Amino acid sequence: MTKIVVLVKEVPDAAVNKQLDASTGRLVRSGERTLNPFDTHAIEAALQLKEGGELSVDEVVAVTIAPAGAEKTLNKAVALGADRSILLSDEGLAGSDVVATAYALAELVKRESPDLVLLGQQSDDGQSYAVGAAVAEYLGWPGLTQVVGLKVEGDKLRAERQAEYGYDTVEVTLPAVLSVGDAINEPRYPSLKAIMGAKKKPQEKLTLADAGIDASKVGADGSQAVWQSAEEPPAKAAGAIIEEDDVAAAVEQIVAWLDERKLV
């Protein structure tokens, strides 16, 4: 029997927060939080594996690390098809960088002993594309990112992923950590029944101590990458304008401009 853990993240609603509120420099993070859209593809991938039947999946568990209040987002993951969920919430996690976060996630995964970990390859608040790979390393499992196709072949998974030089086909022996891209599938809409039923599915809430996580390895103090400052990018120089009636002259100027910048 195979157990799949899906790692999910709560992110600010992208449509709301990508507002051009440029002059203050810091975008105000008010507004709704939602399930990272890339993670919905991971849940859908888990469901398709379960429904496919070749991998006898008995449980899909949604796991997240979040500040308090993420229960609703976790319920969304359950409504999309997870059987139960786990929320790790602890002040000691505040300020964790990607590696520290991956360490904590890996500890949660170890508690569950799944055969496969799926997650979306990036989060909407664009922090990194690195969590999956770091989690794999902590678990000592193979990991792949940018997975856009997944098939079961005997006791292995055959994954298609898009890399620099084109599509790679890679065979992976479980257990493994796969980060999926949004091209892998179209997540189904949860039915009203599933949405209403999500509240009743088991949701475990853990602190660092409950999960046996070493507090010194997480949080701002436990993080090795340190945010120092943020500033506005250097103001872009005003653009040049060409307003020539003579087409040949205009084209000459355009080519010269491109040439100057080694764009042609």
Place this chain on the structure above:
Amino acid sequence: MSNILVYALHFEGAINKNSLGAISAAAKLAGDLGGEAHVVLVGDDISDDTAASVGAYGATKAYRVNAAAGTAQPVVDALDQIASGGDYGYALFGGGLLGFEAGAGLAARRGGGIAVEVTGLTVDGGKLVAERPVLGDSQISKIGFKGFGVVVGRLNAFEATEGGSPAPVEDVTVELSKAAGQINVVTRGEQRGADVNIEDAQVLITGGRGLGKPESFSLAEDLAGAFGGNAAVAATRAAVDAGWFPYAGQIGQTGKTVAPKLYVGLGVSGAIQHKVGMQSAEAIVAINKDANAPIFDFADLGVVGDLHAITPALTEAIKAKKG
């Protein structure tokens, strides 16, 4: 801890452009730190010439590891082993998929920190500081490292600069981890479909409503063809809605986000829903007959004129320039 290790991604005998950029950047920074940049190549078909060529970009040594290329695990194993055997404070990756995977794995393996999508690197107080844009490029964050630091650059962030002699090549035997044995690349680098994915294109010619009719997209195709290689055609939502171009080529808030070296907008108004999908392009050129089009507010080069006359002439001029 003043040496920097750089991973050189390669395929079919050629080293990836972004890795070459990373080598050049590392060479300069290592110099500032009082150390050197050394390169690691992992693969089973790396020639002596290829390995030594990293010297031309500033590296003073090339480590060659014989293991299957295409996945991150052997790279992590290799970099970790080599880093443990020398005075290395940082590892630098040129970006792209394996950069993220191997970089993240390496940071976890060595208990270090990682900064990704980095667009700039400086040395401050004897330590490396990484800059990365966040929140839709509206801010730049500065990130430092307490210990071992892994930096994964944003695509096209580092320029490759030539000038140096071939580097000495050292073959290293690396003990591969269990995880490396669980993964097997069946095929690598398969091209699919004729069209370049717009997200990967270096040059994007984008057509908007101002093209007037679907047939005019041929102007964009021709111009993209003139740039050759990694150039593609994309469209605004208005053009896609009108049925002039497939949705796969749509840039914008509800389409794809792109960051090419060069974006050329033909008849694109530059409404904000489109802008957020392409504002990170390095150079933005706009051709539009309406001098009040919003795109002129943020284009690097704005051309007010008739795109139907200018574009074909531009296409010819570019073809001529490229010879």
Place this chain on the structure above:
Amino acid sequence: MSAAAQNGAVAPSQFPPPVDVVGEFVAAPVADEDERIEVGVAIVGGGPGGLAAANRLLQLLADDPELTEQLGEVPVAIIEKGKVCGAHNLSGSVMKPGPLKELFPDFDPTSNPAVYTEVEDDAAVWMRSDKGSTTLRPTPPNFANKGNWVISISQLCRWMAEQAEDAGAYVLTETAAQKLLVDGEQVVGIVTGDKGRGKEGQELGTFEPGMEVHARATVLAEGNWGHLTGAAVKRFDLAAGKQPPTWEIGAKEVWKVTKPFKKVVHTFGWPTRPRKKHQEAGGGWIYPMGDDQVSIGYVVPLHTPDATVSVHDLLQTFKSHPYVKAVLEGGERVAWGAKAIQAGGLLSQPKLSVPGAVIVGEGGGMVDMARLKGVHLAIAAGKIAGERIYEQLKAGSNDFSSYEQAIADSTVGKTLREVQSNRGLIDSHSLPVGAALSGLDFVTKGKLPPGKPTLHPDKEQPVAVPDKPLKDIYPQPDGKYYFDKLSSVFITGNATRDDAPNHIRIEKRVPRQVAEAWKWMCPAGVYEIEDDQPAEGFVDVTVNYTNCVQCGAITARGGRLTPPEGGDGPAYQVV
């Protein structure tokens, strides 16, 4: 009747939208038990009215375990098409606090994020021209607001939804109520909207059909254009003997400001024109939202004969007045929104109940158009609905007609009776005369002048682009102080998927005059006329429906808005 009359003006009503409201939006139940959802009370609309009804019901159920059990697993369900409750709500808004405090006796305005300012000072300003203004002293009584609260309705809805959820309600957001479920002559619930249809309405791979939600009581609290309310009105002939409803449309911006602004200001006059023939009698507002923000807005009727009347652009024009500039100088826009408002009041109020359902709030005409307040009436009506429904469910009945009398006997009914002629008086005269008469009407609580005005459907007003169109005064957008429609839609957080089906029903081939009226009217730039369309005669209207912020104006003016896929549309935060 010829298509063009009086100076070439054409009425949109001559080109009705392709929709069969009763045929499409009223259905008999067909689903099996395991394919449907049973709830106790279904509340359609997570606005102030619906949320008040939900909260009141749950307050009463908290002390009644027997009835709670009878109502099943889901005693109260709120069905809201926006991403969250409040995402589609917009209002001025200066609210009378009474009904909210009655519903939540522990409500503390000083600590609630929805309340920005307790009003200390107010003013009514007549804008005489693009530069001149005269403050009316004393402030006319209908604009006296001392003691009222400046709130954000979208924030208030979020808070009220949290209270309802804590009390046990199931808040089903991103869920459209597409059809009314009617069994015989009884409303037995609703059918939710489908998800995952493509541009042509085809089922996509992710298709999830809507579901029947059966309820012992249904509260229709849909707000200004009321999709199911409209279907119920037609199906059960609830508007018999009533005047037709009319609407106005408002655009709003929230600004961060450098100097605190302390007054609740209402303006009338410029930039709209005062003569009766213009039918433009509207006005603006400036409300403080705390010390560092203000909201500004402009409202204009939807029956203006000048096709170029655009409330979004009128708001931009309003900002060019020195009075407004003085407030906004050095500030920054942080939000934008637009919404229609039902202005017919009691004169066009439909019958408020049918077996199995009641109508609460703006959908039932419950807006005080003299004071421009509807939020407190919606809350009061919602509370009453909760109480009457509770009572009847306890008695095992679905006859909620007692709700109608309860409303009539309450301050809601009293207020609506007193101001029922007020708005109509303004529309029936030039602005100075109308204002004077409505003033008289207000102070005599509706007794003078005698008689009631006649309301006309907005869509029957012929429209044309006149020789001196209002658009000539609109400022050019500069992206810093004056904004265009598209960038405004962007900051509402509207990111509807591009292959969604079109949710707007209109006749797409219409005389240019009608197309122009729709194009200018729509604050989100949904209706466009391509350059290649003829200058006169019939044109094809391009409908950019993914821009739609669901304000409801098109329903007033000859089309029919239907709910798009749940979750689509704006995500208003502070408007």
